[in-house]
Amino acid sequence: MKQLKIFQSMWGMEFDRPDGFQWTLEQKLKKIAEAGFSGVSFDVPHHNQAFVQAAQPFLKEYGLKSAFNAFVDSSESYQAIINWASELECPPEFIGLIGQIQPWDVQKVAAQTQEWLNIGKAAEIATYVEVHRNCMTNDFHFTLQLMEEVQELSMVADLSHALVNQEWYLPISEEASALVSRFLQRTQAFHGRVGTREQAQVPLGFPQNQPWFELFQSWWLEGFRSWQSRHQSDANAECVFVCELGPPPYAITGADGHELSDRWQEALILKGVAERLWKRASEVNIAAELQES
Secondary structure, three states: OOEEEEEEEOHHHOOOOOOOOOOOHHHHHHHHHHOOOOEEEEEEOOOOHHHHHHHHHHHHHHOOEEEEEEEEOOHHHHHHHHHHHOOOOOOOOEEEEEEOOOOOOHHHHHHHHHHHHHHHHHOOOEEEEEOOOOOOOOOHHHHHHHHHHOOOOOEEEOHHHHHHHHOOOOOOOHHHHHHHHHHHOOEEEEEEOOOOOOOOOOOOOOHHHHHHHHHHHHHHHHHHHHHHHHOOOOOOOEEEEEEOOOOOOOOOEOOOOOEOOOHHHHHHHHHHHHHHHHHHHHHHHHHHHHHHO
8 A cells, every 4th residue: 555654854853952952862862753754865875874774773672664855966076975875774764865966067067867767776765856955956956957967866855945936926936836746746755844945944834934835735735646646556665755844044043043933843743734735735636536536
């Protein structure tokens, strides 16, 4: 049966508070497991080899899977990540690449992307590309062109980056919606964060942010429906949704340096939202299939 697996970002478990408060690594992973998450996402090299290695016993103890977001700038840099990731006790289910090369020439970027995909394929580690600012997928239109050039490319959808980059107004235009739909048809994994046209991450509970929260929920629902339809014949397929609410400066702070909302509680809210939307997508797809038959 096709399943939704919800991961929590390890980066999202960090704090940048004036009082220096932090949870220990074991506390973080225990909280994640006890909250019902299926796994965690590491940001490489922000989370270096020593950090990821130290987490391995706890991943095994608490039954957590892992995924990587990897910042790479060459074939060699990705090969190095693949080499040590393959030897981990709990290797990543997939790696989402953030290509640190300039999006000037789509042919050159496509050639490099294909090399990265080939490296992942040789190691039997699923390799995707994330839409992200300050990298090769900075511009959403260029990203769609890259996807056309590399037909086997699957994407990680962190649409807060696309929204800020394009500065789309509400209500989203038909043209913008069509671009997002094209992207979601090739999306393999999702990052959970709510942004606006000016901020990459905003508190979920503030009234002024509700229209944006609703927009992201509509995108996730559409993405889940597309994912389920594309994996209809694979009964054991698993879709990963990562709750990725980052610490400051992603998280907005007040004059005292403290965050305006509780990101851990918001991660739990996102988890519940994703679970409800996945169920709704299944129901809508089943209803559509029955209508067609």
